[in-house]
Amino acid sequence: MKKNEKKHCTNCGTELMGTEKFCPHCGNDIRIQEQKQDKKKNWKKQTFVIALSLFLLMSVVIVHFYQKEQEAKNYLAVVENEEGKYGVINAKGEYVVPCDYNKISIENDKIIVRVEEEDDEYKYGIVDKTGREILECKYSYMRVGENGIITVIENDKSKFINENGKKVIEKEYYRASPFGKKNLAAVQEKENGWNWGFINEEGEEVIPCEYESVGEFSESGLAAAAISGEDGMRWGFINEKGEEVIPFEYDDVTMFSENGLAGVAKEAGEGEDGEILYKWGFINWRNEEVIPFEYDYVYEEFNDDGVIPVGKEVEEDEGSEYVFGAIDDSGEEVIPMEYDWSLLVPKWSKESKYLRFYGYEYARKKYGVIYIDKNGTVLPFVDEESYDYGSIFGENGWAAVGIEREDSSEDNTRYTCSYINESGFEVLNLPEEIVWADAFVRIE
Incomplete structure (x- = not known):
């Protein structure tokens, strides 16, 4: 009992001194009375704790449900309707972009849309995830780089712009690729002659435009590049300084995967009709053969599990056909070569x-x-x-x-x-x- 707080018998109402065990007026047992009052107070406390716990639990559930709802709205997929028009839905199946376009792609947080004009030419633009137009459909080509800079072709010139359509790099090129890893973009200076190099985000030429063709840089810091040879283009790899890391001695190459391997192709004789045949194998960044040259097809890179699809041409009664499977980064066949990817x-x-x-x-x-x-x-x-x-x-x-x-x-x-x-x-x-x-x- 709090200090100076008056206490009364619950049976007859007589005021008590606070030390009695029984009421002096009616004989009521004060100890039982106090136990009942304590239980009542404890019950109120327990009820409050339970109510507070339920409130907190419901709050967590509501927040989790809201987060799931928002998460579903952040996942988008391109769909096609019966009229052959494309739109975008979220993971709840709701349209966020109506099926009004001839083609749509989603690239680095941007929704690129394509419309067909009267002269059968296509024009590209960008909409946001509510379908609102960000960039007008007026460009002949459009890609979005990993850094958000947009590569477009307008009036047969490649340029780099932002979401407002403003140029972020003053110089224009004949052709250009989007910015990739290492924040470098491949550019081609002139229409006549293959003259590819790389620029950085400031527009500085960091690798001279002197290659017949180039690929994008991978996480390894290497990019495929090709030069003219006596019998056609020869492929090798360069680093971010433009230095030759792997000699230009291959007929074709893929990019380097995160496991440090790249697919490379070499000439392997002629077919029955005189066509040149090639075989693919895999090398590391020291140009050492890791997986033998025995495949007729390899995919562009290994997945996160260190597995890559490969294909071989096999002879059948009705002629040759390709069969496909997959190998790991040691060259071991992990999925049998028995599947068809012709579609x-x-x-x-x-x-x-x-x-x-x-x-x-x-x-x-x-x-x-x-x-x-x-x-x-x-x-x-x-x-x-x-x-x-x-x-x-x-x-x-x-x-x-x-x-x-x-x-x-x-x-x-x-x-x-x-x-x-x-x-x-x-x-x-x-x-x-x-x-x-x-x-x-x-x-x-």
């Missing part, structure tokens, strides 16, 4: 453990998509009979898949589209008006 160039999200293949399903005499990880394990519930097409797994962990519709034709293939997760379960079904969908990418 689509292989591709995957580097963050996904699954590679996308196409296999022939003989019962239906149709190709079907299949996903396989580095251990050769097929994605559950998905085989060649499940879907007729599939995208890579996107940045939200979903892949777009489709079953060919009866109203498809050779010139206009249509699909009933949905999305699956990396457990093989369908997580989002798209409306009938959407006949094709791509993987989701995150955009800020």
